[in-house]
Amino acid sequence: MDTLLSVRNLKTYFRVKRGILRAVDNVSFDIKRGEVFCLVGESGCGKSITALSIMRLVPYPGEIVGGEILFDGVDLLKLPEEEMEKIRGKRIGMIFQDPHTSLDPSYTVGWQVEEAILLHRMIKKVSKLAVNLLKKVGIPAAEKRYREYPHQLSGGLKQRAMIGIAISNSPELLIADEPTTALDVTIQAQIVDLMLKLREENGISILLITHDMGLVAEACDRLAVMYAGKIVEKGSVEEIFSEPLHPYTKALLRCVPRPDKDVEKLVSIPGTVPEFPPASGCRFADRCPMTRKECFETTPEEVNMGNGHRVACHLYG
Amino acid sequence: MLGYVARRVAMAVPTIFAVATILFFIVRMVPGDPAVYLLGDMATPERVANLRAEMGLDKPLYQQYIDFMLGVLRGDFGRSFENGMPTMVRVLRAFPFTFELAVAGTLLSLLIGIPLGVAAAVRRGSKIDVLITSGTTIGVSIPVFWLALLLIEFFSVRLGLLPVTGLGNNPIERLRHLALPAFSLGIGMVATVARMTRSSMLGVLGKDYITAVRAKGAPWNVTVYKHGLRNAIIPVVTVVGLNFGYLLGGTVLVEYVFGRPGLGSLLIEAVFSRDYPQIQASVFFFSAVFMAVNIFVDILYSFLNPKIRYG
Amino acid sequence: MDGLIKMGEIKDYPSFLAGLIIVLAVVLTAMLAPLISPYDPIEQNMPHALQPPSAYHLLGTDPYGRDVLSRIIWGARVSLYVGLLSATIAMIVGVPFGALAGQLGGIADALLSRVIDIMLSFPGIILAIVVMSILGQSVDNTVLAISLAMIPRFARLARGEALQLSVQEYVQAAKASGAGNLDILVHHILPNILSPILVQYSLSIGSAIMIEAGLSFIGLGVQPPTPSWGEMLSLGRQYLYTAPWLSLFPGLAIMLTVLAFNLLGDGLRDMLDPRLKRV
Numbered sequence: 001m002d003t004l005l006s007v008r009n010l011k012t013y014f015r016v017k018r019g020i021l022r023a024v025d026n027v028s029f030d031i032k033r034g035e036v037f038c039l040v041g042e043s044g045c046g047k048s049i050t051a052l053s054i055m056r057l058v059p060y061p062g063e064i065v066g067g068e069i070l071f072d073g074v075d076l077l078k079l080p081e082e083e084m085e086k087i088r089g090k091r092i093g094m095i096f097q098d099p100h101t102s103l104d105p106s107y108t109v110g111w112q113v114e115e116a117i118l119l120h121r122m123i124k125k126v127s128k129l130a131v132n133l134l135k136k137v138g139i140p141a142a143e144k145r146y147r148e149y150p151h152q153l154s155g156g157l158k159q160r161a162m163i164g165i166a167i168s169n170s171p172e173l174l175i176a177d178e179p180t181t182a183l184d185v186t187i188q189a190q191i192v193d194l195m196l197k198l199r200e201e202n203g204i205s206i207l208l209i210t211h212d213m214g215l216v217a218e219a220c221d222r223l224a225v226m227y228a229g230k231i232v233e234k235g236s237v238e239e240i241f242s243e244p245l246h247p248y249t250k251a252l253l254r255c256v257p258r259p260d261k262d263v264e265k266l267v268s269i270p271g272t273v274p275e276f277p278p279a280s281g282c283r284f285a286d287r288c289p290m291t292r293k294e295c296f297e298t299t300p301e302e303v304n305m306g307n308g309h310r311v312a313c314h315l316y317g
Numbered sequence: 318m319l320g321y322v323a324r325r326v327a328m329a330v331p332t333i334f335a336v337a338t339i340l341f342f343i344v345r346m347v348p349g350d351p352a353v354y355l356l357g358d359m360a361t362p363e364r365v366a367n368l369r370a371e372m373g374l375d376k377p378l379y380q381q382y383i384d385f386m387l388g389v390l391r392g393d394f395g396r397s398f399e400n401g402m403p404t405m406v407r408v409l410r411a412f413p414f415t416f417e418l419a420v421a422g423t424l425l426s427l428l429i430g431i432p433l434g435v436a437a438a439v440r441r442g443s444k445i446d447v448l449i450t451s452g453t454t455i456g457v458s459i460p461v462f463w464l465a466l467l468l469i470e471f472f473s474v475r476l477g478l479l480p481v482t483g484l485g486n487n488p489i490e491r492l493r494h495l496a497l498p499a500f501s502l503g504i505g506m507v508a509t510v511a512r513m514t515r516s517s518m519l520g521v522l523g524k525d526y527i528t529a530v531r532a533k534g535a536p537w538n539v540t541v542y543k544h545g546l547r548n549a550i551i552p553v554v555t556v557v558g559l560n561f562g563y564l565l566g567g568t569v570l571v572e573y574v575f576g577r578p579g580l581g582s583l584l585i586e587a588v589f590s591r592d593y594p595q596i597q598a599s600v601f602f603f604s605a606v607f608m609a610v611n612i613f614v615d616i617l618y619s620f621l622n623p624k625i626r627y628g
Numbered sequence: 629m630d631g632l633i634k635m636g637e638i639k640d641y642p643s644f645l646a647g648l649i650i651v652l653a654v655v656l657t658a659m660l661a662p663l664i665s666p667y668d669p670i671e672q673n674m675p676h677a678l679q680p681p682s683a684y685h686l687l688g689t690d691p692y693g694r695d696v697l698s699r700i701i702w703g704a705r706v707s708l709y710v711g712l713l714s715a716t717i718a719m720i721v722g723v724p725f726g727a728l729a730g731q732l733g734g735i736a737d738a739l740l741s742r743v744i745d746i747m748l749s750f751p752g753i754i755l756a757i758v759v760m761s762i763l764g765q766s767v768d769n770t771v772l773a774i775s776l777a778m779i780p781r782f783a784r785l786a787r788g789e790a791l792q793l794s795v796q797e798y799v800q801a802a803k804a805s806g807a808g809n810l811d812i813l814v815h816h817i818l819p820n821i822l823s824p825i826l827v828q829y830s831l832s833i834g835s836a837i838m839i840e841a842g843l844s845f846i847g848l849g850v851q852p853p854t855p856s857w858g859e860m861l862s863l864g865r866q867y868l869y870t871a872p873w874l875s876l877f878p879g880l881a882i883m884l885t886v887l888a889f890n891l892l893g894d895g896l897r898d899m900l901d902p903r904l905k906r907v
Binding site: 052055057059060081082085086087088089090093094096097098101102103104105106107115116119120149151162165166 | 524526544
Binding site: 331332335336339343344346347454455457458459460461462463464466467469470474562563565566567569570573574584585588589591596600603604607608 | 643742745746748749750751752753754757758760761762834838841842845846847848861864865868869872875876878879882883884886887890891894
């Protein structure tokens with residue numbers, strides 16, 4: 001499998017009153033064609049900003065200050081805005097965390113699907129195509145839903161419609177930013193199944209952003225664990241789940257309730273993600289149970305542990 | 318939809334009723350006898366008594382009230398003390414001039430205010446934003462009548478470009494005569510509309526669906542107008558409607574400054590000549606128009622907002 | 629109000645600061661009028677009539693030879709008197725009624741909402757004009773007319789805020805523990821709706837000054853020869869061709885003062901509204 005997306009040394013900073021917030025700091029990872037790649041971490045760790053950086057839709061006052069985002073060999077950060085618009089929605093589709101707020105309340109669902117198609121293709125019988133798309137993403141009574149407004153649809157149906165919009169131009173990459181977080185548990189499973197089905201049928205690559213390790217185990221091929229704007233560990237699901245290296249990854253995995261193991265209590269990681277981490281040293285140091293002196297002094301480098309399993313931690317330096 | 322309109326109109330009926338009642342009693346509170354006032358201090362008691370009978374002032378208060386309210390139902394507020402004409406006829410003759418002015422002022426405020434608000438919101442924090450935002454704060458603080466005087470001084474007295482008084486005979490002349498009054502009236506509203514558009518727009522542009530539309534590949538300007546403004550306009554419409562009362566109030570001053578005929582001129586004239594039936598009819602009509610506009614805005618609001626339209 | 633404003637923070641709110649400075653300047657001008665006004669504002673001096681601005685009369689003279697600057701300085705008294713007093717009366721009357729209605733709900737609320745609707749169905753200045761025509765023209769009647777026109781604004785605002793608060797847990801808890809309605813109003817509702825009321829108060833002073841000027845401009849408010857900015861403009865209107873300075877300066881005074889109270893109100897809103905707290 002060849003590489004579809006290669007993010008290299010991405011830096012996205014926010015200039016706020018209290019200083020510079022380094023939301024994404026030197027992040028690198030590759031996504032291969034046809035694979036599901038997960039970006040995992042607590043809320044506020046920069047995974048959503050990474051996704052928006054790939055789309056070049058970082059909200060104010062954020063700014064991409066460095067790095068490369070090679071999509072099919074082309075650096076997206078170097079494209080003029082008009083060229084980028086031809087990639088968004090056409091070659092990269094995106095769905096968002098909260099389906100209740102990601103559809104425009106003023107237009108019908110069908111109109112919004114058609115808009116997505118017409119932005120990139122001149123098609124006469126677009127309404128037929130739109131209805132078919134709604135059917136394809138499993139919306140029952142698609143002809144009726146086509147004419148309805150978003151507030152008339154349930155959260156699950158809205159997320160299906162969002163997926164329909166995202167795949168309307170058969171993109172090569174689908175970015176899904178916590179696509180199930182806002183939904184009921186039963187609906188979550190359906191949405192995940194739908195995405196995996198699309199991968200199977202269309203060979204689409206998926207960048208799945210989540211904090212749900214259960215979902216990672218279920219859906220992912222490879223993953224990267226992010227903490228406070230940096231990737232601390234990445235590798236295949238098998239590698240990382242069987243042998244997590246970084247103390248943060250270990251802690252994350254301990255947080256997952258597992259029916260197969262008789263765990264006495266669910267562990268939570270004490271402390272919160274620092275908003276303004278110190279310039280040098282490991283960002284996880286003040287929450288890490290295994291710190292040494294150097295953890296507070298130098299930033300750990302990424303180390304290759306074999307089989308594509310990489311970790312940034314002084315324990316393995 | 319029709320049911321909603323009917324309900325909304327029905328809700329206004331008691332308010333209209335109360336307004337009429339207040340107008341009846343407020344005039345009864347005026348010290349002195351209107352008949353004496355009309356005839357002057359030198360009038361003989363017989364003449365006063367005759368006039369009182371003619372005006373129904375000799376009947377008991379409740380009877381006067383019933384007569385008044387029955388008149389209101391027929392749109393009859395009695396005759397003007399000033400010239401004996403039915404007061405409602407004078408009001409209806411004056412109304413088109415005020416309507417023309419108010420509509421022109423509102424249109425002007427929307428045409429200028431919305432683009433300004435959008436420009437400020439889109440370039441949040443920029444020099445343009447700061448300029449527009451501070452401009453609007455100053456705009457709402459300018460007295461309508463002072464602005465009118467300044468405009469007259471500059472465009473009429475100094476440049477001789479635009480007429481001050483009169484209405485104009487042909488459409489172009491009419492517009493030329495409307496220009497200064499409409500601008501004086503509209504400028505405060507421009508500021509209100511621009512502010513509201515800006516804050517509403519900022520709220521909408523921060524919404525997830527805007528990012529989602531961008532993620533579909535829509536260019537920024539398409540996103541701003543098709544999705545941003547489309548959603549941001551809803552509260553702006555409401556604010557314009559709620560402020561229509563201030564605008565109507567403003568027409569009084571503008572008509573006074575420019576000597577234009579209209580409801581406001583009629584009211585001020587009536588106040589100075591203590592023409593109470595005329596005051597009652599004028600104020601009643603002002604309130605009725607104000608309420609009608611509010612109903613219209615509610616309907617427009619529900620039309621723009623699918624959440625309300627489709628329950 | 630959990631966050632009282634620290635002095636150090638004020639500099640983060642330039643519009644509030646600007647408003648505060650202008651308001652203080654106008655207040656000082658009004659207070660010190662007898663000391664700082666160069667001429668008597670009322671005494672006529674016909675030989676000096678209609679002089680353009682000069683070193684002797686910085687802002688010129690009016691058709692009666694009175695110094696425009698002196699009349700503007702004294703006019704600040706009328707404007708502030710009417711503005712402050714009518715906004716205060718409107719607040720004192722409107723807030724408790726509105727808050728109580730919102731807190732109690734039910735019939736009391738329905739009734740008061742109706743009354744507010746009716747009062748709001750007259751555009752403010754028209755209500756004031758009618759009241760002035762009934763009561764007759766004087767400064768105190770102007771205050772009465774304007775406060776009457778502004779009461780519904782306060783009542784509506786207080787009602788809405790109290791309505792939201794009355795369902796909050798701590799209010800429910802107070803009710804459950806047997807606190808009386810008045811007790812809840814005074815101790816739980818009023819202190820918590822102070823911020824928006826304060827903002828409305830500041831903005832209302834500005835609009836009261838504006839309405840007063842409008843009434844006096846038409847000739848229904850403050851009567852000559854008492855110096856008032858609106859009345860000065862109405863005189864200026866008659867001399868637009870020959871003495872434009874008569875129209876320019878009083879209007880500038882109105883605008884600056886109204887602007888100051890608006891800035892103060894907007895600034896207060898930014899400072900007090902926790903939802904707008906910046907990152």
